[in-house]
Amino acid sequence: MNRSIEERAAVHAALADPTRLAVVDDLVASDRSPSELACRLDVPSNLLAHHLDVLEHAGVVARFASAGDRRRRYVRLRQDTVAGMVRTSPPPGSVLFVCTHNSARSQLAAALWRARTGSAARSAGTHPADHVHPGAVAAARRAGLTLEGTGPRYLDRAESADVVVTVCDRAHEELAVDASWWHWSVPDPTSAATEAAFDAAVTDLDHRISTLLEASATP
Secondary structure (H helix, E strand, O other): OOOOOHHHHHHHHHHHOOHHHHHHHHHHOOEOHHHHHHHHHHHOOOHHHHHHHHHHHHOOOOEEEOOOOOOOEEEOOOOHHHOOOHHHOOOEEEEEEEEOOOOHHHHHHHHHHHHOOOEEEEEOOOOOOOOHHHHHHHHHEEEEEEEOOOOOOOOOOOOOOOOEOOOOOOHHHHHOOOOOOOOOOOOOHHHHOOOOHHHHHHHHHHHHHHHHHHHHHOO
């Protein structure tokens, strides 16, 4: 993305505040609701709202409505705007991806994580479907991945993983999530059930993983 000097200056100014930089660092790994950010960073909600206004005006974050309850709002980092300007810890060794039906997004996320990081990844659902969606299988194949032998299964809260990532708003809101969990608000491709929708989910997930890897390598 080619940005003007004025736009770049606005981004740098927005990131010059320690609280706003902490918000951005947290959003590298996970979308968050304003209440989650306020709790994690110990910032009063009214002050956080101001900081989010500044970040949004500079094009650093975007706020959007939940696809689950339609009332909650989430904050997402506009990663292309701050590429090379933020950092995070090295990616976790093992990840558990969770969505509602465990038939598309979480399956694709786990396959991408294994392919991009070489680390272990599993997936599960809060209300598993009977089978992996054929559209997800086809999208995985187009991306050079495979979902063979990975049928949907129930989430077992007792199983261990370095990080748990919810990849749909409904699952994130249904579960009593731990503060250490990550959330990636990825639109459900099974709603449209088109090739483009499944490919968009793959692109979104792949971009998030790539951003984590790049941010963890930033000096």
